[in-house]
Amino acid sequence: MNDTPGWASPGSSPSDDRGAGTPGPSGAPDASSKWSKEQPPAGQWAAPTGPGGGPVPPQAGGPGWAGGPQRGGWGQPPAAKPGVIPLRPLGVGEILDGAVSTLRAHWRTVLGITITVSVITQICDILVQRYLVPRPPEVDPNADPEEALRQLGDQLNATLVGTAPVMAITLIATLFTTALLTVVISRSVLGREVALSDAWREARPRLPQLLGLTLLLPLIAAAVLAVGLLPGLLLGSAGGAALAALGGIAAAVVTLWLMVRFALASPALMLERQGVIQSMRRSAKLVRGAWWRVFGILLLTVLLTFLVSLIITIPFGLIAYAVDGEGLGGLLSGSTPEFGWPFLIITGIGAVIASSVTYPISAGVTVLLYVDQRIRREALDLELARAAGVNENGSAPGDDTPRS
Structure with missing residues (x-):
């Protein structure tokens, strides 16, 4: 076990498939096991009672004792919290609070990452919009159907030309922020500081694999959508349009299901040192049986x-409209002014601030969801407690709070 949570190799756990000969939850023996075929019926367990009819108090060292080995139960002390989350299965509020607490506790490192990446991203975005993106073609409302179709095609081409560089820049920014913030958040779970240089040194070897994963997931989504839309588009009639609509809806549902299923692949790749395909399989295994919960938290x-x-x-956008072009009157009139440097710079500042706040929250929720699923399925909290040096009474090092 290293000093970060995902470094422990995932071993046998409730999320693993049961092997042959292992009794199931119902107590029924496996056919290949050596258990006798004649088993007593499953009994209804009742709590033992003392002479006065009350419950028998737990014995020292027993399962219900405060110092016992169980993770929860009668007399169990509160879960240790060496970092931003308690070491036990988490609720939705605790996952969100842990993401925000990471931003507060390690704000220098987190903001150093997000502001640097956001500033570089916005500078590239501004230069692309100013010099590479063509101005949208004018649309003639009185054009005949053939001309209107040609104008629509020109608009789509201009949109694609303008969107492709921005998407590439956003992809690279997401790659770096995901890699670095995953390391920071994993350390914050253990209550340990991490400098920006340490995060970069630890994340850098995993960047090629993370890039492959970041590219593969959109390609899978695009392929599923293409398969759903293609039959209807090839027909080209009214029936084809209806078929394309139905196929698009079905493809969108499948794409959503796949993206949630693979939502934990990024932290699995970074923290378990897994490959691209292995991390996707790992995510699918952790999400299995909890798809709706993961989907709800991500949504x-x-x-x-x-x-x-x-x-x-929004305030930065309004200021930019007021400073550049025709002002707010042009915005309300619905015209499309040609924006200059002041507009791009002001909106870029707003985008940098927004990204610096929202990036850590999104990354934090994803990593903490991964940790939570491993706690629920694999008792990762025990590994985390050992890595954090939690004392036998359930407190972190330096925490002398009495627990009873």
């Missing part, structure tokens, strides 16, 4: 970060 995180981003960027 809530997306909504929260979207709202935070809007709250930050």
Whole structure:
């Protein structure tokens, strides 16, 4: 076990498939085991009672004793919290709070990562929009159907030309922030500081594999969507349009299911030193049986970060419209002004601030979801407690709080 949570190789756990000869949860023996075929019926366990009819108090060292080996139960002390989360299965609020607590506790390192990446990203984005992205073609509302179709094609081409560089820049930014923040958050679970140089040294060897994963997941989504839309598009009639719509909906559902299933692949790749395909299999294994829970937490995180981003960027957008172009009157009139440097710079500042706040929250939720699923399935909290040096009474080093 190293000093970070995912470094322990995942061993036999409840998430693993049961082998032959292992009795199932119902107590029924496996056909290949050496258990007798004649087993007594499953009994209904009742708590033992004392002479007065009350419950028997737990014995020292027994399973219900406060110093016993169980992770929970009667008389069990609170779970140790050496870092930003308690070492036990987490609730939704604790996962979100852990992501925000990481930002507060390690703000120098976290903001050093996000601000640096966001500033470089926005500078590249501004230069691309200013010099590479063509101006959208004018649309004639009185054009005949053939001309309107040609104008629509020109608009789509301009959109693709303008979107492709921005998506590539965003992909690279996401790659670096994910790699570095995963290391920072994994250390924060153990209550340990990590400098930016340490995070970079630890994350750098995993960047090629993370890049492969970051490219593979969108390709899988695009392939699924293409398979769903292609039959209807090839027909080209009214029936083909309906078929394309149905195929697109089905493909979107499959894509969503796959993306949630592989949502924990990135922390598995970074923290377990796994390859691209192995990390995807690992994520699918951890999400199995908890798809709706993982989906709900990720959806809530997306909504929260979207709202935070809007709250930050809308004032900067209004200021940019007021300073550049035709002002707010041009915005309300619905015209499309040609934006200059002031507009791009002001909106870029707003985007940097928004990204610096939302990136750590998104990355934190993903990593803590991974940790939570491993705690639930593999008792990773015991490994984390040993790595953090938690005392026998369940307290972290330096924590003298009495626990009873």
